[in-house]
Amino acid sequence: MPYDHQAIEKKWQNHWEETGLFYAKNDSPKEKFYCLIEFPYPSGAGLHIGHPRSNTALDVIAHKKRMEGKNVFYPIGWDAFGLPTENYAIKTKRKPQDVTAENIATFKRQLKALGFSFDWSREVNTTDPAYYKWTQWQFLQFFKAGLAYKAKMPVNWCLSCKISLANEEVVNGRCERCGGAIEKRDKEQWMIAITKYADRLLSDLDTVDYLPKIKKQQQEWIGRSEGINIRYPVEGTDIEVEIFTTRPDTNFGATFIAVAPDSKFVREHIEAFPERVEVERYVRETADTSDIDRGAEGRKKTGAFTGLYATNPLTGRRMPIWVADFTLGNVGTGALVGVPGHDMRDFEFATAFGIDVMRVVIGLDGDASPITRPEQVQEEAGTMINSGFLDGMDIHAATQAMMDHMEKEGWGTRTVTYKLRDWVFSRQRYWGEPIPLVHCEDGCSPENGGWVAIRDEDLPVVLPEVEHYEPTDSGESPLAAIEDWVKTTCPFCGGPARRETDTMPNWAGSSWYFLRYADPHNDQAFASKEALAQWMPVDWYNGGMEHTTLHLLYSRFWNKFLYDQGLVPTSEPYAKRTSHGLILAEDGTKMSKSKGNVVNPDSLVAEYGADTVRLYLMFMGPFGEPVPWNTNGVVGIRRFLEKVWTVAERVKIEASTPPSPPSGRGGDSLTRQLHKAIKKVSDDIDALKMNTAVSQLMMLANAMQEASLVSRETLATFVQLLAPFAPHAAEELWQGLGHTESVFLSSWPMHNPEFAKDEVVEVAIQVNGKLRGTMRVMPDLPHDQARDLALAEENVAKHMEGKTVAKVVYVPGRLINFVVR
RNA sequence: GCGGAUGUGGCGGAAUUGGUAUACGCGCAGGUCUCAGAAGCCUGUGCCCGCAAGGGCUUGAGAGUUCGAGUCUCUCCAUCCGCACCA
Numbered sequence: 001m002p003y004d005h006q007a008i009e010k011k012w013q014n015h016w017e018e019t020g021l022f023y024a025k026n027d028s029p030k031e032k033f034y035c036l037i038e039f040p041y042p043s044g045a046g047l048h049i050g051h052p053r054s055n056t057a058l059d060v061i062a063h064k065k066r067m068e069g070k071n072v073f074y075p076i077g078w079d080a081f082g083l084p085t086e087n088y089a090i091k092t093k094r095k096p097q098d099v100t101a102e103n104i105a106t107f108k109r110q111l112k113a114l115g116f117s118f119d120w121s122r123e124v125n126t127t128d129p130a131y132y133k134w135t136q137w138q139f140l141q142f143f144k145a146g147l148a149y150k151a152k153m154p155v156n157w158c159l160s161c162k163i164s165l166a167n168e169e170v171v172n173g174r175c176e177r178c179g180g181a182i183e184k185r186d187k188e189q190w191m192i193a194i195t196k197y198a199d200r201l202l203s204d205l206d207t208v209d210y211l212p213k214i215k216k217q218q219q220e221w222i223g224r225s226e227g228i229n230i231r232y233p234v235e236g237t238d239i240e241v242e243i244f245t246t247r248p249d250t251n252f253g254a255t256f257i258a259v260a261p262d263s264k265f266v267r268e269h270i271e272a273f274p275e276r277v278e279v280e281r282y283v284r285e286t287a288d289t290s291d292i293d294r295g296a297e298g299r300k301k302t303g304a305f306t307g308l309y310a311t312n313p314l315t316g317r318r319m320p321i322w323v324a325d326f327t328l329g330n331v332g333t334g335a336l337v338g339v340p341g342h343d344m345r346d347f348e349f350a351t352a353f354g355i356d357v358m359r360v361v362i363g364l365d366g367d368a369s370p371i372t373r374p375e376q377v378q379e380e381a382g383t384m385i386n387s388g389f390l391d392g393m394d395i396h397a398a399t400q401a402m403m404d405h406m407e408k409e410g411w412g413t414r415t416v417t418y419k420l421r422d423w424v425f426s427r428q429r430y431w432g433e434p435i436p437l438v439h440c441e442d443g444c445s446p447e448n449g450g451w452v453a454i455r456d457e458d459l460p461v462v463l464p465e466v467e468h469y470e471p472t473d474s475g476e477s478p479l480a481a482i483e484d485w486v487k488t489t490c491p492f493c494g495g496p497a498r499r500e501t502d503t504m505p506n507w508a509g510s511s512w513y514f515l516r517y518a519d520p521h522n523d524q525a526f527a528s529k530e531a532l533a534q535w536m537p538v539d540w541y542n543g544g545m546e547h548t549t550l551h552l553l554y555s556r557f558w559n560k561f562l563y564d565q566g567l568v569p570t571s572e573p574y575a576k577r578t579s580h581g582l583i584l585a586e587d588g589t590k591m592s593k594s595k596g597n598v599v600n601p602d603s604l605v606a607e608y609g610a611d612t613v614r615l616y617l618m619f620m621g622p623f624g625e626p627v628p629w630n631t632n633g634v635v636g637i638r639r640f641l642e643k644v645w646t647v648a649e650r651v652k653i654e655a656s657t658p659p660s661p662p663s664g665r666g667g668d669s670l671t672r673q674l675h676k677a678i679k680k681v682s683d684d685i686d687a688l689k690m691n692t693a694v695s696q697l698m699m700l701a702n703a704m705q706e707a708s709l710v711s712r713e714t715l716a717t718f719v720q721l722l723a724p725f726a727p728h729a730a731e732e733l734w735q736g737l738g739h740t741e742s743v744f745l746s747s748w749p750m751h752n753p754e755f756a757k758d759e760v761v762e763v764a765i766q767v768n769g770k771l772r773g774t775m776r777v778m779p780d781l782p783h784d785q786a787r788d789l790a791l792a793e794e795n796v797a798k799h800m801e802g803k804t805v806a807k808v809v810y811v812p813g814r815l816i817n818f819v820v821r
Numbered sequence: 822g823c824g825g826a827u828g829u830g831g832c833g834g835a836a837u838u839g840g841u842a843u844a845c846g847c848g849c850a851g852g853u854c855u856c857a858g859a860a861g862c863c864u865g866u867g868c869c870c871g872c873a874a875g876g877g878c879u880u881g882a883g884a885g886u887u888c889g890a891g892u893c894u895c896u897c898c899a900u901c902c903g904c905a906c907c908a
Contacts, residue, residue: 167906545902
């Protein structure tokens with residue numbers, strides 16, 4: 001019988017579905033194992049080949065854990081709110097609800113065709129009112145706890161479309177759709193105070209098993225730094241300018257102050273600037289530059305002098321106060337003290353505007369001459385000089401000494417700052433969860449600016465249908481145009497009130513979906529305490545490296561908040577987090593619809609089969625790294641499965657034979673290969689080294705093909721090892737070997753180290769580290785015998801002729817190296 | 822610019838974590854089968870010199886540590902991901 005993937009795959013997918021084989025059981029006595037993949041955004045483009053990369057890997061893990069006796073939970077759902085669907089709906093004049101339903105149907109069909117062992121009975125959808133009811137409810141808990149607040153934040157405003165744009169819709173500083181100019185406009189936005197959790201988000205990383213690079217990115221994103229806020233009096237006024245620095249040790253070398261155009265200092269004191277007109281012009285000019293450009297080292301420095309001077313109490317020096325856009329308004333206090341000798345951007349600024357440069361640190365190169373060239377700027381290490389009581393100290397000791405001094409004098413206060421900023425939670429868009437607040441016209445809740453929470457029993461606030469999905473040209477969401485909906489009554493006093501028309505960002509629904517899976521049909525709570533206690537935390541979460549900062553941090557924060565409210569059982573939601581690399585197009589560039597280099601999973605599954613696609617995805621390269629797609633590689637995998645099929649047909653025809661008895665050490669060669677493979681495949685799956693696990697399976701298949709006789713037991717074990725990767729083919733082969741139950745109900749094979757041992761190994765013989773021969777010997781051959789055998793090799797002897805042996809390095813089973821002179 | 826990562830044959834990659842570099846797969850070449858082709862099977866395949874035996878070189882570039890470096894250290898270069906309203 002030839003390998004007919006179409007018949008086999010359909011048959012087993014139906015069988016698994018009918019028997020509910022992979023549905024998680026709430027009342028199982030087995031130990032739970034919660035496997036999670038990032039739920040997909042159901043875009044109109046259909047499943048991207050990158051989705052099954054992650055899904056297959058965790059499917060392999062889920063299957064192996066099942067076979068190891070765990071109660072595995074592997075759910076799936078849809079992260080369906082968001083811009084692309086909304087924009088598509090605007091363009092095609094269709095309802096986002098309908099578009100979303102269609103996209104989900106497509107994704108579902110595509111995922112099912114790949115045979116993933118998802119628990120489809122627990123599917124969730126963020127756009128379902130029964131789901132977002134709880135997203136809204138949880139937002140209200142943030143609101144009630146005082147963590148949600150309104151603040152003015154800049155948005156990208158397209159002057160011709162008259163709507164605010166997402167950063168992604170701004171291309172080269174212009175509107176993506178109309179190409180028109182963009183302006184930054186301040187808009188009142190809901191914010192969530194994630195920075196209150198910064199310390200715990202940082203320190204609790206010690207309690208979880210994330211890939212080191214993931215932890216590092218989280219740490220850097222949170223960006224804790226200890227420093228000091230220093231207040232300098234402004235000459236001739238009663239105002240002060242407050243700056244933040246992590247390097248007060250260099251303060252004897254401070255020669256200017258730079259404040260950000262968008263800083264509090266400029267907003268509050270611009271009236272007092274002697275050069276006010278010039279500063280106003282500069283502020284307007286720089287308003288639309290992005291932070292990324294502004295912070296860049298080497299970028300041409302610009303600025304405007306305010307006409308004011310601050311006094312450095314340490315030295316009595318007059319420091320001119322400049323407005324300069326290389327200072328960022330949202331970092332520290334929005335103002336910095338310029339030490340051009342020891343900071344490259346300060347140096348660039350000072351040289352551009354003729355400001356003094358002083359040396360206060362001698363670098364490791366010992367150069368103590370005046371700093372005139374950029375390469376002399378000493379930023380990282382060194383010893384203090386020209387700095388009074390700090391002279392001779394190392395910069396780190398000097399930093400502490402200076403902070404002590406400044407605190408004692410009352411000039412400054414030690415401060416911890418974070419790069420992390422509070423979470424902008426409002427969108428002026430249609431396709432998101434309505435924010436469940438009303439503004440009372442009668443003055444309720446003055447402490448919250450008049451904002452009142454919707455009563456729990458009135459949730460969800462259902463997204464009403466509108467005529468047009470475009471944001472209004474006043475910058476409000478399209479919901480603002482539905483006067484009937486906006487006008488409501490205050491849940492508190494019953495007086496007139498207006499609804500909040502902003503919606504939530506798509507991060508909201510994805511910040512807690514893993515909790516909903518535990519109890520997806522509950523209408524009394526987002527999930528019951530019992531269900532959460534049973535399944536949380538997630539044991540293994542895999543997702544893209546591109547989600548390492550935002551989604552991962554938001555959802556950790558969200559979970560921690562719920563934990564503090566006593567609503568979830570663990571402080572950290574994910575015990576383990578790994579990441580997969582992007583799949584690139586064959587030419588090594590990113591796949592994109594516009595370039596037409598997108599790989600279509602449907603046609604691949606139809607032509608080669610789901611098992612081939614799954615195996616190829618695991619084999620194509622190291623799981624954590626980006627790899628270009630290669631259809632030729634798929635062909636190679638298909639050949640492998642056909643080879644397996646041929647071997648299996650042969651085994652079925654041959655008379656049943658007992659398993660090859662281990663003859664002496666290691667048994668026969670096939671038994672040895674089998675046990676090596678069991679070990680390697682098991683270890684590799686756990687370590688997510690899927691590519692080498694598959695190549696080990698290939699080697700075992702090659703060995704079976706070459707072997708004169710393959711026992712049914714050997715083949716059966718091979719099938720078990722193959723099963724997580726190629727579940728359909730494995731079920732078919734397993735059944736062909738006479739089993740009546742699913743291969744996934746069998747126990748994962750154990751390897752016997754005795755059977756895996758080699759009788760003889762090849763040992764390298766080196767002379768002065770160069771390979772001069774090899775010998776086949778027992779792995780534990782004693783030193784003297786190894787030396788004598790090696791010296792007997794003709795080519796080795798040739799290279800040793802006339803030399804004296806200074807040293808012999810012998811690594812049993814690996815190599816022997818003669819160091820000669 | 823800042824933060825995180827990566828760099829090995831013609832291509833995707835492997836390397837027991839300091840021990841025979843190039844496993845496995847693709848591609849290519851030769852053979853077998855065939856009227857012929859396809860598929861399958863067998864053999865070979867890092868580069869240079871050599872009929873061969875063998876020798877030299879080789880893991881982005883350059884230096885260093887070591888009996889021994891793809892792996893450790895330093896300098897440089899290139900590529901990818903993220904940068905807060907894409908998901």
